[in-house]
Amino acid sequence: MKEFALIFRLKDISDFKPSPEQMQERMNWLAGVAAQQKLVDKGNTLLPIPGSAKVVKPGGVVTDGPYTEIKEFVSGYVVVKAESIDEAVEIAKANPIFDQVGGNIEVREVLKRD
Amino acid sequence: MTAVLCRHFGLQHIELAEDIASDTFLKASEHWPVHGIPKHPVAWLYTVAKNKLKDYYKHLSVFEQKVKPALLNSEQKAIPEQEWDHRYIEDSFLAMIFAVCNPVNTPESQICLALQILCGFSMEEIARAFLSKPETIKKRLQRARQYLRNDGFNIVALDRTAIQKRLNTVLKTLYLLYNEGYYSVTHDTQIRAELCSEAMRLTLLLTENRLTNTPAANALLALMCYQSSRLPARMNEHNETILFEEQDVRLWDQSLIQRGHYYLIQATEGAEVSKYHLEAGIAYWHTTTDASKWNRILQLYNQLVLLEYSPITVLNRLFAYSKVYGKKMAIEETERLESSENNYYYALLGYLYTDIDNEKAIYHYERAIQLSRSVVEKRTLQRQLVKLRDGNS
Numbered sequence: 282m283k284e285f286a287l288i289f290r291l292k293d294i295s296d297f298k299p300s301p302e303q304m305q306e307r308m309n310w311l312a313g314v315a316a317q318q319k320l321v322d323k324g325n326t327l328l329p330i331p332g333s334a335k336v337v338k339p340g341g342v343v344t345d346g347p348y349t350e351i352k353e354f355v356s357g358y359v360v361v362k363a364e365s366i367d368e369a370v371e372i373a374k375a376n377p378i379f380d381q382v383g384g385n386i387e388v389r390e391v392l393k394r395d
Numbered sequence: 396m397t398a399v400l401c402r403h404f405g406l407q408h409i410e411l412a413e414d415i416a417s418d419t420f421l422k423a424s425e426h427w428p429v430h431g432i433p434k435h436p437v438a439w440l441y442t443v444a445k446n447k448l449k450d451y452y453k454h455l456s457v458f459e460q461k462v463k464p465a466l467l468n469s470e471q472k473a474i475p476e477q478e479w480d481h482r483y484i485e486d487s488f489l490a491m492i493f494a495v496c497n498p499v500n501t502p503e504s505q506i507c508l509a510l511q512i513l514c515g516f517s518m519e520e521i522a523r524a525f526l527s528k529p530e531t532i533k534k535r536l537q538r539a540r541q542y543l544r545n546d547g548f549n550i551v552a553l554d555r556t557a558i559q560k561r562l563n564t565v566l567k568t569l570y571l572l573y574n575e576g577y578y579s580v581t582h583d584t585q586i587r588a589e590l591c592s593e594a595m596r597l598t599l600l601l602t603e604n605r606l607t608n609t610p611a612a613n614a615l616l617a618l619m620c621y622q623s624s625r626l627p628a629r630m631n632e633h634n635e636t637i638l639f640e641e642q643d644v645r646l647w648d649q650s651l652i653q654r655g656h657y658y659l660i661q662a663t664e665g666a667e668v669s670k671y672h673l674e675a676g677i678a679y680w681h682t683t684t685d686a687s688k689w690n691r692i693l694q695l696y697n698q699l700v701l702l703e704y705s706p707i708t709v710l711n712r713l714f715a716y717s718k719v720y721g722k723k724m725a726i727e728e729t730e731r732l733e734s735s736e737n738n739y740y741y742a743l744l745g746y747l748y749t750d751i752d753n754e755k756a757i758y759h760y761e762r763a764i765q766l767s768r769s770v771v772e773k774r775t776l777q778r779q780l781v782k783l784r785d786g787n788s
Contacts, residue, residue, distance in 0.1 A: 308698075315704060
């Protein structure tokens with residue numbers, strides 16, 4: 282089994298706060314992955330809001346949030362395990378984010394640091 | 396009484412403590428019919444036990460050279476009077492619970508030990524509860540006692556850190572003890588009810604002691620109250636399990652439901668959310684007729700499966716899922732699981748396929764019956780099967 286990080290990206294900051302129904306659909310998806318015993322780390326949400334997000338650049342330059350420069354922002358991640366990247370992609374496809382708000386999920390194999 | 400004596404001797408000498416305890420009760424059974432029951436029976440028993448203990452020490456000092464160091468140690472600490480008061484007995488019992496629920500033993504062995512040492516069950520009774528031979532149980536108990544002795548857990552020192560470290564194991568054993576009664580493979584209803592009530596008694600004891608009265612212990616007790624409230628509605632006169640949906644709600648014990656509410660409220664102190672909190676929450680929603688209840692139950696199962704994976708949780712979650720999203724979507728979700736050779740898995744698929752594809756439902760129910768080890772469950776599944784076949788013809 283390999284491990285894959287699923288990195289969630291949203292387009293619009295106004296989509297960041299899900300409605301209770303959206304939240305529940307996401308939880309259903311996450312619990313479904315856990316039920317298949319394919320969840321390694323339930324991950325975390327990464328707050329994009331002012332005061333919670335900064336970007337540090339060379340020369341000690343610090344800007345607010347990632348959202349001023351790029352259209353998409355990372356909203357969170359989870360780690361799953363799968364036999365292949367294709368299987369991990371199938372897990373990602375079932376995520377409700379696509380129906381809910383758009384955005385995308387980047388699937389990346391984890392190479393462990395020893 | 397064994398617990399108090401063990402606290403004195405140390406767990407290494409549990410057989411000795413048990414001997415003294417049973418001698419004491421023997422003496423009572425000879426003495427009381429002749430002289431009448433003493434005014435303070437408990438105090439009487441403990442006085443006799445104490446004298447027997449003293450005799451034992453005298454005896455020991457003559458014969459047993461090899462335990463001399465232990466003996467010296469014991470003689471130095473004269474038996475304080477307050478050892479026999481109510482508080483001390485409770486504390487000793489609590490300490491005994493902690494000693495028995497020791498992770499050196501498997502959960503099954505811990506349950507056997509708890510039944511024998513804490514609940515006073517005979518080997519035959521334990522064997523009946525587990526549907527195994529008394530010989531097997533005897534061996535299991537002997538091995539478990541050996542491990543306990545070797546581990547040398549000190550039951551005298553019940554300090555806060557030791558308690559915190561062990562409490563999870565204790566709660567887990569009590570939880571399993573309760574489940575053994577609630578979902579037992581035996582259909583001896585009396586034994587089942589006793590297992591449940593013993594587990595509740597021990598958990599209640601935890602909530603009555605300052606050191607062990609944690610939110611998780613309260614949540615566990617709330618769960619037990621809710622589950623037990625449905626016990627009278629769960630069996631029909633033929634000893635068959637009545638499925639939740641077919642239960643007569645009027646048979647639910649409202650006073651136990653109220654107790655459940657009380658402990659659930661106690662359990663919400665602090666930020667901790669244990670699996671007992673989640674399960675008690677699920678059991679709470681089951682007692683309601685709220686329109687959104689299945690939605691709430693599904694959410695709690697979502698959390699539960701994320702907190703601690705277990706095949707049963709997964710299947711229960713899918714049942715709730717079917718209540719919210721319908722059977723078709725639940726089938727898709729179920730078939731995504733790695734199929735497990737498990738009667739509950741097939742029973743769930745049998746239920747989900749009913750009215751969608753009855754042929755498949757029959758097939759899955761048949762598999763479930765083949766795999767089930769429980770007489771009660773086989774009968775319950777058989778009933779579903781008969782219904783389906785009647786409907787088909």
